[in-house]
Each structure stands twice: as C-alpha cells, then as structure tokens.
Amino acid sequence: MSEMKEMILEVVEKMFKKTVDKETVDLAENGHWAESVWQILKDNEILNVAVSESAGGAGGDIDDLLSLYQLVGKYAVPIPFTETTLSNYILESYQLAISNDSITYCLPQTSLVMNDDQTISGTLINVPWARHVKEILAFAHSSEGVFPVRLSLKEATIHPNTNLAGESRDTVTFNQSKSLQVQSTPLSDDQLQDLNTIDTAAKNALMCGAIEKAFLLSVQFAKEREQFGRPIHRFQLVQQHLALLAGEQAIASSSLENMIAALLEGREQNEVAYTRIRLDEASRIVSTSAHQVHAAIGVTHEHSLHQYTRRLWSWREEGLTANHWKKVVANTLLTTPFDDLWSYLTDSEKIFTTN
Amino acid sequence: MKLPAVHFTQRQHEFRFEVRQFLKEKCAEGKFHTKCDSWLSGSNPDFSKLVGEKGWIGLTWPKKYGGAERSSLDRYILTEEFLAAGAPVAAHWIADRQTGPLLLRFGTEEQRQFFLPKIAAGTCYFAIGLSEPNSGSDLASVTTKAEKVEGGWIVNGAKTWTSNAHDAHYMITLVRTDPFDGVKKHNGLSQLIIDLHAEGVTISPINYMTGQPHFNDVYFENVFVPDEMVVGELGNGWKQGLAELAFERSGPERILSTLPLLVELIEELKKQNNVIALEEAAKLVAQLWSLRNLSIGVARVLEEGGEVAIPAALVKSIGTKFEQSIPEITRLLVDTYPRLEAKQKLDRLMAESLLHSPGFTIRGGTSEILYGIVAKGVVAG
Structure with missing residues (x-):
C-alpha cells in the first residue's frame, strides 16, 4: 500500500467537496463540461496517479487509484477521471505512451477493424465521455489478432448518448482513421484477463462509493425529518432500513478492501468476481431502502439521492456485469478439481505474509 | 468503519490444515458425522475430550491455565474448521467461547485456577x-x-x-x-x-x-x-456481560451454521455438470466470501482491543440471514426431500438446516434487536 494513500485521499475528498455539488452534477448530466473539477485535479497532478514517474506520471499504485474511484462514486464526480487514469494505467502496462490530456477507453468486447493499410474503422457504442475527451484506448482486430490502439477522437464521428444517470455514453465511429499508436503484438489472453479484471475492479470501487453516499444521505435524512412529532429514525421500521443500509455499506466496503488487497498480491481473479456479484446485490438493497427512507422527496429531481441510485442502476450494467462473473465463477467451480468448496475457498487465500 | 483485509500467515495455513486433517480422521473413524448447526445442537462430551486432549480448547488462554497462548485469529481458524466439518463441539462451546475469556478478564485467581484447566481439558461445561x-x-x-x-x-x-x-x-x-x-x-x-x-x-x-x-x-x-x-x-454484571457480546456476535458461527449443506450442494451440482445452477450458487459463494471478510476484519480489530459492537451486530444480522438462505436456495437448484434420517447426505443436511434455521436469527440477540442497535449506532455516529 502506498504510504501517500491516506493523504491523497484526504486532499482529493476536500477537492470534491469543494467543487462537486448537486448543481455541478446536474449541469454535467445536461452535457456541460465540469471544467473547474477537471482543472483542480489536473493542477494537483491527481490525473497522473498510478502512472510511474518515469512514464510522466505522479507515482502511486492501483490501491491509490481504486480508492480514488471510490471517492468518485461517493461524490458522483462528473468528469472522465476513472477513464483517463485507468486508460493511462493500462497504456503504461502495455508500454505504450500515456495521454497527456483526457482519454477514455472501450473494452475489446466491441472492437474495431484494423485495415490492411493500418488505418482503423468501425463503431463503438456506450463510450464514456467520448464527446468531451481527446483520445481513446480501443481495440482493433486484424487477421493476426486483437491489438490495443490509441486513437485521436478528432478522427471520429461522435453521436452523443447517455446512461440512466445522464453520464455521456456516446457512439463513436472511425472511418479509415490513423491511429496514434498500436501495440506491436496482439492482445494476449493474460492481457485480456487483466483488462477485464481491472475494469470490473474500477466499477466495483465506483459502486462502493455510491452505496456509501446513499447510506449516508439516508442516515442524515432520518435524523432531520420529523413525523408524528419525532425524527423518523426513532421508528423501528425505519431503523430496520437504516440497519440494512449500514450492513450493505459495511459489506461493500470490506469487499472492496479485500479485493484491493488481493489485487496487490496478484490473486484477484475470484475476488474481483465475488465483489462484483455481491455489489450487484448491495446496489439493489441500498437503492430500495434508501428511497424508502427518503420517501417522496427522494424521487424528486431536487433531491440528490437519485444522482447516486441512478448511477448504481447504470454502473451495474456496464462493463462486465455480475451475470458475466457468475458464469466465470460457475465455470471455475465446475472445472477446478478440489476436495470441497471450503478447502477451495480457504486454499485460495494462500498468499503468505511473513510471520 | 474501515476493517482490515484478511491475511493469514504460512503458520496459520498450516494450522488450518492440521485441524482439518484431525477432523477428517475422526470423521473417518466414526467419532462424529458432519451435521449442520453442530456448534449449538451437536453436544458430544467424548468428542469434546478429544479436542481438549489436542490442546484446542482455550487456545488463546495463558499456558498456566491450560491454554496454548495462541492468537485469536488462530482460534478463528480452528472454529471455522470445526464448523465446516460440522463437528459436535456444542458441549464445550460456551465454556470455551465465553466463560474462559470472562474469567480471564474478571475472574479471581482461584476461579481461574479451578475452572480453566478443566474447561481446557474438555471436561467442564458451562451454560x-x-x-x-x-x-x-x-x-x-x-x-x-x-x-x-x-x-x-x-x-x-x-x-x-x-x-x-x-x-x-x-x-x-x-x-x-x-x-x-x-x-x-x-x-x-x-x-x-x-x-x-x-x-x-x-x-x-x-x-x-x-x-x-x-x-x-x-x-x-x-x-x-x-x-x-x-x-x-x-x-x-450487565457491563461484564456486554463485553462478551462482540465476540459472541461476530464469530464464524454466525455465518457457517449451514455451510456443510452449501458444500454438499456444490458437490452435487458439479456431479450433475449443472452450470446454470452453479451460476446461482456463485451468489452464495460471493456472499460467503464477503461475510467472512467482514467477520475476520472484526476479529482482527477485537484482537487489538478495538470497539466493534456495531460491525459485530452487522455480522450476526447479515450472516444468520445468509445461513437461512442456503437451504432455501438449495431447494431451488436441486431436487431434495428433507428428512433427518435420510441416507442421502444432502437430504439430511437439508432437514437439519431447515429445522434449525429459525433459531439462527433469534439466539444471541434477535435480528430485530440487532437492527435497533445498528440503527442507533449509525444515527449517533
């Protein structure tokens, strides 16, 4: 774990508190670019976290990055922070040049075509922030395999679209575009697996942050709102919702913590999947109970709760979903020879720390 | 509250394996049969004596009282293995989990010297x-x-x-x-x-x-x-009793009471090559993984003397619901006819799980009481 982590998190949380309020998110959902948020992160070199200093980054590791994503989720931060930092993290791992500006990425599940003349063609859908950023890390296939490519979005035709939360998820079309850089070898199976894993890990962190916020808003509301002459948190049936929310929040955050520990130790395959599957459940319980606690005001546009519940409903369907990871886990259970489930689960913890 | 992630040392893994081997042998010798809810409904003084002979009761206690002076995480591992094997540890359970720590904390020297060695030997039981x-x-x-x-x-x-x-x-x-x-x-x-x-x-x-x-x-x-x-x-007495509750509520016994059924379910689905059902079972596996993390995180904080009343209540309220969900999901994925005397292991474990499951969310503080504790805690925090 990076020693700087706690300090970075504290500083960034302050920045988010200062620059991201409900109106900022509203504006971004209507297509405005949140320049002040972007600028403060850029000025403080937060956009370069987890890229090594030799590659032009600010240092730090994946733990720092995922913990920052949790904050992005907690404040519904409306800029392509996750996309830019994760693209650069991946580019560096491919030994490709990182982007100095804003960049987004698209997983190879939808890929472009590499033409014989090395130009790129094809259409990508649901690309986060495409209309606002300069570059994209995408994947193009040729007869030799699938290649990571970095492209300028100036070359693309972009049709704006959004997810349920009003975040830009655009359609991007390239037509015989020149790439900025291509990996010299096709994407290996390991690279593909790492890519899927890290993308899901990032989504997990975002969801965990939004879950935490929905929980905090509900507690706050239950303390402030009075009915029948007393604050509603005094009612046992409301307390039950608060307890459910607290439980899901605790499970989410401890899952994330353990997932990150596993990532740092290189035994993440199952952990990322388990976390994704569990957060799917948590997002359902949390959005239901948080809205129930807030009652009518929580479903109005005026209140900020929906900025988190709509994100949960969007994010849980993006990238590789819980459905995908359930299949992965099922397949692993089926094909891995083991004594029994229990010994399998406990054996996979076997990354030893010193006594 | 942020709980630490799970890490076990090489030595702890070896200990887990040692316990597992012992239980496998005893099970093969017919000293016990794997049962669900064995920690509370499986009382067997002969078996408790065997565990005592191994030095595995009072694992964390000082050696002078018959303990082994090992960490509470070692004890956590030991407990998990007993539960996973469905071993009949109910006779000495309360004395080991609660009486020992209580006497070590509040008891007189005479009480410790009189009771603890007998408890550790597996011959003295408490209610x-x-x-x-x-x-x-x-x-x-x-x-x-x-x-x-x-x-x-x-x-x-x-x-x-x-x-x-x-x-x-x-x-x-x-x-x-x-x-x-x-x-x-x-x-x-x-x-x-x-x-x-x-x-x-x-x-x-x-x-x-x-x-x-x-x-x-x-x-x-x-x-x-x-x-x-x-x-x-x-x-x-009230305060002394409260001090025991965090240990009582956050342990693996609030998660693993029906684990033997889940293990059997996965075996059965693997045999059937049933991928679709395994996908549903994957949710239970993810749930188990996440609850263990929470529970072990609480155990670590407890070991360092931290305050964990709220997360401990959460472990119990969510963990016991999970224990109850295992038979309900099992019956959706495989055909079963629950019966205590059934020859089919799955049917027998199903019967044990179902019949004992209402108690999970009642004993040791009902879920409703726990919800109240948690809600008051988060509102005050």
Whole structure:
C-alpha cells in the first residue's frame, strides 16, 4: 500500500467537496463540461496517479487509484477521471505512451477493424465521455489478432448518448482513421484477463462509493425529518432500513478492501468476481431502502439521492456485469478439481505474509 | 468503519490444515458425522475430550491455565474448521467461547485456577443463564434474585431457553443482587457461577421442535452460592456481560451454521455438470466470501482491543440471514426431500438446516434487536 494513500485521499475528498455539488452534477448530466473539477485535479497532478514517474506520471499504485474511484462514486464526480487514469494505467502496462490530456477507453468486447493499410474503422457504442475527451484506448482486430490502439477522437464521428444517470455514453465511429499508436503484438489472453479484471475492479470501487453516499444521505435524512412529532429514525421500521443500509455499506466496503488487497498480491481473479456479484446485490438493497427512507422527496429531481441510485442502476450494467462473473465463477467451480468448496475457498487465500 | 483485509500467515495455513486433517480422521473413524448447526445442537462430551486432549480448547488462554497462548485469529481458524466439518463441539462451546475469556478478564485467581484447566481439558461445561420466563429480548428486566447470607448468596428464580444446560456443569447466571432502584434496570445485576448439581437446582428440558433436547428451564430454589463464585464486581454484571457480546456476535458461527449443506450442494451440482445452477450458487459463494471478510476484519480489530459492537451486530444480522438462505436456495437448484434420517447426505443436511434455521436469527440477540442497535449506532455516529 502506498504510504501517500491516506493523504491523497484526504486532499482529493476536500477537492470534491469543494467543487462537486448537486448543481455541478446536474449541469454535467445536461452535457456541460465540469471544467473547474477537471482543472483542480489536473493542477494537483491527481490525473497522473498510478502512472510511474518515469512514464510522466505522479507515482502511486492501483490501491491509490481504486480508492480514488471510490471517492468518485461517493461524490458522483462528473468528469472522465476513472477513464483517463485507468486508460493511462493500462497504456503504461502495455508500454505504450500515456495521454497527456483526457482519454477514455472501450473494452475489446466491441472492437474495431484494423485495415490492411493500418488505418482503423468501425463503431463503438456506450463510450464514456467520448464527446468531451481527446483520445481513446480501443481495440482493433486484424487477421493476426486483437491489438490495443490509441486513437485521436478528432478522427471520429461522435453521436452523443447517455446512461440512466445522464453520464455521456456516446457512439463513436472511425472511418479509415490513423491511429496514434498500436501495440506491436496482439492482445494476449493474460492481457485480456487483466483488462477485464481491472475494469470490473474500477466499477466495483465506483459502486462502493455510491452505496456509501446513499447510506449516508439516508442516515442524515432520518435524523432531520420529523413525523408524528419525532425524527423518523426513532421508528423501528425505519431503523430496520437504516440497519440494512449500514450492513450493505459495511459489506461493500470490506469487499472492496479485500479485493484491493488481493489485487496487490496478484490473486484477484475470484475476488474481483465475488465483489462484483455481491455489489450487484448491495446496489439493489441500498437503492430500495434508501428511497424508502427518503420517501417522496427522494424521487424528486431536487433531491440528490437519485444522482447516486441512478448511477448504481447504470454502473451495474456496464462493463462486465455480475451475470458475466457468475458464469466465470460457475465455470471455475465446475472445472477446478478440489476436495470441497471450503478447502477451495480457504486454499485460495494462500498468499503468505511473513510471520 | 474501515476493517482490515484478511491475511493469514504460512503458520496459520498450516494450522488450518492440521485441524482439518484431525477432523477428517475422526470423521473417518466414526467419532462424529458432519451435521449442520453442530456448534449449538451437536453436544458430544467424548468428542469434546478429544479436542481438549489436542490442546484446542482455550487456545488463546495463558499456558498456566491450560491454554496454548495462541492468537485469536488462530482460534478463528480452528472454529471455522470445526464448523465446516460440522463437528459436535456444542458441549464445550460456551465454556470455551465465553466463560474462559470472562474469567480471564474478571475472574479471581482461584476461579481461574479451578475452572480453566478443566474447561481446557474438555471436561467442564458451562451454560449461560440470561433469559427468564418474562425476560427475553428485554434482558435487563431479570428478576432472579440473590440475597446475601453469611459466606454467600441464596438464589431464587428461574432461567429459560438455556441451551445445553442438561450437559453443563455450571452456569454463568445473571442475577439481581440489589433490588431494582426504580431508575436503571441495568444496575444491581451480578454474574454468579452456579453449580448446576447443587441442591435446589432443577433442570427441565424444553425439547426443540425436532423433539431433541436443546433448551432448558432452570429453576433455583434457595440455592446457596458461595461468595467465591461471584464473577467480577457485584453490580457490574450487565457491563461484564456486554463485553462478551462482540465476540459472541461476530464469530464464524454466525455465518457457517449451514455451510456443510452449501458444500454438499456444490458437490452435487458439479456431479450433475449443472452450470446454470452453479451460476446461482456463485451468489452464495460471493456472499460467503464477503461475510467472512467482514467477520475476520472484526476479529482482527477485537484482537487489538478495538470497539466493534456495531460491525459485530452487522455480522450476526447479515450472516444468520445468509445461513437461512442456503437451504432455501438449495431447494431451488436441486431436487431434495428433507428428512433427518435420510441416507442421502444432502437430504439430511437439508432437514437439519431447515429445522434449525429459525433459531439462527433469534439466539444471541434477535435480528430485530440487532437492527435497533445498528440503527442507533449509525444515527449517533
């Protein structure tokens, strides 16, 4: 774990508190670019976290990055922070040049075509922030395999679209575009697996942050709102919702913590999947109970709760979903020879720390 | 609250394996059969003695009292393996989990020297006397009273829902040593060690819905308890009892009571090559993984003396729901005919799980009480 982590998190949380309020998110959902948020992160070199200093980054590791994503989720931060930092993290791992500006990425599940003349063609859908950023890390296939490519979005035709939360998820079309850089070898199976894993890990962190916020808003509301002459948190049936929310929040955050520990130790395959599957459940319980606690005001546009519940409903369907990871886990259970489930689960913890 | 991530050392993995091997051997020798809910409904004094001989009761206690001076994480691993194997550890469970730590913290030197070595040997069992006929969730309303006489106390009253009192030698009993002061019910309560074979003690079984013995009513009629059997401070019984609760609520026994059924379900689905059903079972596996993380995180904080009342209550309220969900999801994924005497292991484990599952969310603090504790905690925090 990076020693700087706690300090970075504290500083960034302050920045988010200062620059991201409900109106900022509203504006971004209507297509405005949140320049002040972007600028403060850029000025403080937060956009370069987890890229090594030799590659032009600010240092730090994946733990720092995922913990920052949790904050992005907690404040519904409306800029392509996750996309830019994760693209650069991946580019560096491919030994490709990182982007100095804003960049987004698209997983190879939808890929472009590499033409014989090395130009790129094809259409990508649901690309986060495409209309606002300069570059994209995408994947193009040729007869030799699938290649990571970095492209300028100036070359693309972009049709704006959004997810349920009003975040830009655009359609991007390239037509015989020149790439900025291509990996010299096709994407290996390991690279593909790492890519899927890290993308899901990032989504997990975002969801965990939004879950935490929905929980905090509900507690706050239950303390402030009075009915029948007393604050509603005094009612046992409301307390039950608060307890459910607290439980899901605790499970989410401890899952994330353990997932990150596993990532740092290189035994993440199952952990990322388990976390994704569990957060799917948590997002359902949390959005239901948080809205129930807030009652009518929580479903109005005026209140900020929906900025988190709509994100949960969007994010849980993006990238590789819980459905995908359930299949992965099922397949692993089926094909891995083991004594029994229990010994399998406990054996996979076997990354030893010193006594 | 941020809980630390799970890390086990090489030595801890080896210990896990050692325990697992021992249990495999004993199971193969027919010393026990894997059962669901074995930690509370599987009482077997012979087996407890075997565990005592291995030095695995009072694992964390000082060696001079028969303990092994190992970490509470080692004990966590040991407990997990007992539960996963469905081993019958109920006889010594309470003494190991609660009485030992209580006496180490609040007991006198004489009490420690007298009780702890016997507990560690697997030959001395305790019950907990909390609930009364008119005092369940509202625990502080106990009315069993102890009146001072020369050299000790005379106890009159009754305890109920006392698990395994029929096998136990002693009971840590919450009694009123000072009358209710009209202000706070929690004042004036003390913990006494009562010899369950003493004159004036009557134990009458309350059979579980399976017809098997489990709970008991325990009546006290002018039972003399010597002064040396008072635990800790007079009048401090409520606080002393509360200190035990975080341990009681956050342990693996709030997650793994029906694990043997889940293990069997996965076996069966693998045999059937049933990928679709395994996808549903994957949700249970993810849930198990996440709950273990939470529970082990709490165990680590407890070891460092941290305050974990709220997360401990969360582990119990979510963990016990998970335990209950295993038979319900199992029956959606495989055909089963639950029966306690069934030859098919899955059918038998199904029956045990179903019949014991209502108790999971009741014993040790009902879910409703826990929800209240959690909600009040988060509102205050």
